[in-house]
Amino acid sequence: MKIRIGKQIPSKIARGSAELAILSLLSKQAFYGFEIARRIEEESGGALRFNLASLYPMLYELEKRGWIKGRWETNRAGRDRRYYSITAQGRRRLAPLRREWRFFFAALERLAEVSRA
Amino acid sequence: MPDWRGVVDQQLNMRELTSAQRDEIVAELAGHLEEICDERHAAGLSISQAADTALAEVADWPALSRRIEGAKLKEGVMNQRTKSIWIPGLITLIFTSGALAMLEVWRVQPHVTWMRAGIGLVFYTPWLIAQPTFGAIGAYLSRRAGGGRCARLTSGLFPALMMLASFFVILGVGFVLRMLRVSDDFRPEVWPILAAHFGVWVVIPGFALALGALPFLGAARPQES
Numbered sequence: 353m354k355i356r357i358g359k360q361i362p363s364k365i366a367r368g369s370a371e372l373a374i375l376s377l378l379s380k381q382a383f384y385g386f387e388i389a390r391r392i393e394e395e396s397g398g399a400l401r402f403n404l405a406s407l408y409p410m411l412y413e414l415e416k417r418g419w420i421k422g423r424w425e426t427n428r429a430g431r432d433r434r435y436y437s438i439t440a441q442g443r444r445r446l447a448p449l450r451r452e453w454r455f456f457f458a459a460l461e462r463l464a465e466v467s468r469a
Numbered sequence: 470m471p472d473w474r475g476v477v478d479q480q481l482n483m484r485e486l487t488s489a490q491r492d493e494i495v496a497e498l499a500g501h502l503e504e505i506c507d508e509r510h511a512a513g514l515s516i517s518q519a520a521d522t523a524l525a526e527v528a529d530w531p532a533l534s535r536r537i538e539g540a541k542l543k544e545g546v547m548n549q550r551t552k553s554i555w556i557p558g559l560i561t562l563i564f565t566s567g568a569l570a571m572l573e574v575w576r577v578q579p580h581v582t583w584m585r586a587g588i589g590l591v592f593y594t595p596w597l598i599a600q601p602t603f604g605a606i607g608a609y610l611s612r613r614a615g616g617g618r619c620a621r622l623t624s625g626l627f628p629a630l631m632m633l634a635s636f637f638v639i640l641g642v643g644f645v646l647r648m649l650r651v652s653d654d655f656r657p658e659v660w661p662i663l664a665a666h667f668g669v670w671v672v673i674p675g676f677a678l679a680l681g682a683l684p685f686l687g688a689a690r691p692q693e694s
Binding site for chain 1 (some may be wrong): 537
């Protein structure tokens with residue numbers, strides 16, 4: 353199953369999962385927009401996919417909240433790109449976010465087991 | 470290769486954002502489309518096919534513009550304006566007022582030029598000489614906060630604009646009092662005196678402030694917003 357973050361699932365679930373995906377990725381290393389989209393797609397085995405229209409409003413939103421910070425740097429190809437890194441505030445937010453999602457999936461899993469039984 | 474900056478600039482419509490914010494977003498999105506196009510081209514597509522694939526990333530540009538504006542502005546247009554106009558402008562005003570106050574404290578005598586009809590125009594020459602520096606400070610601080618050209622000029626000219634506003638208030642009150650026949654201080658004979666003071670306290674300092682702001686009005690590379 354593929355989840356396209358954007359119009360297809362414009363719900364709080366998709367939004368929350370996108371936030372978690374971006375913060376988790378940036379907690380390892382700073383990336384610029386295109387790399388963020390590619391890495392998330394690769395690391396989720398193609399299950400999560402951002403396009404330009406869904407990625408940037410989300411990045412700007414997270415930046416405004418102070419969870420990530422963008423900075424212009426030159427990449428290996430010699431092009432100016434805006435690299436995003438997670439802030440201390442973002443790291444503090446990431447831990448409870450992960451817990452919430454684990455709890456959420458565990459609850460869904462239990463529900464599925466009950467319905468199977 | 471397509472001019473991605475031109476494409477994005479043409480498609481995005483974000484009037485509420487400052488020019489610095491716009492430039493930064495355009496540069497960033499153009500870079501993203503460029504990478505997709507390069508990637509697809511390297512994978513074997515023709516340039517025009519690769520460009521079409523990249524453009525397919527955005528189905529609805531007006532919606533994207535609104536979402537980006539929403540994401541950037543929810544904190545408030547006021548916030549960006551505060552950072553790029555009000556704070557630099559008020560700092561400039563503090564400098565100009567402080568300098569004038571210091572001249573008073575140090576008892577620096579103003580230069581008085583007498584005009585016909587016995588009108589005395591008061592010039593604080595050292596204060597006027599310092600105006601370009603204050604204008605430069607205001608424009609510089611505004612540029613540093615991501616202000617566009619208009620915001621930088623407004624910040625640099627802020628003290629003169631405040632004086633202009635004061636003049637309008639005084640004129641308004643004077644005319645109302647005259648119409649109500651409460652006071653006749655604003656009779657037509659007084660207008661040349663007001664015009665002369667307007668020149669000394671608004672036009673000349675405004676010109677000097679603008680002179681200082683001028684070097685900071687040029688285009689800068691995308692700013693961190």
